């Protein structure tokens with residue numbers, strides 16, 4: 001196990017909830033890259049996308065990821081788009097064991113049914129958007145991961161599985 005634990009995966013896969021449970025179990029500090037972006041910008045993710053666009057958001061995201069990857073003793077929940085940039089993935093992998101929370105399209109649809117905080121999913125064809133993004137992104141998550149776990153189950157089961165697998169790396 002490296003200095004940090006990094007959780008990656010699609011929106012709604014449970015990075016924040018599971019990250020908090022893992023941090024508690026390992027006595028690490030929990031940090032959510034989206035929350036740091038919001039604090040840094042003084043705006044919500046929705047406001048950043050609406051006022052400045054996605055490219056601007058990705059720029060802040062990149063610098064936050066660089067800074068988090070230079071720290072120690074963190075469980076880092078990354079935004080769903082972080083691992084798409086190889087520079088982000090490389091920085092995080094240098095200091096962290098990367099865990100991919102592999103969630104199905106149906107589970108994402110169910111979990112985010114009433115969500116209004118993900119700009120990329122505010123579309124009438126939400127199901128198609130999720131399918132397309134999942135197909136495009138899953139290989140990036142898999143590529144970055146040291147450990148992949150099925151994230152369609154409950155927090156306790158996923159957390160236990162991660163803790164078990166972390167002992168083997």
Ligand code: S3P
Nearest residue numbers: 010011012034079080081118119
């Ligand atoms: C994004 C996922 C979001 C947030 C932003 C963009 C993405 O984070 O970073 O809305 O590109 O998948 P979560 O994965 O925590 O929802």
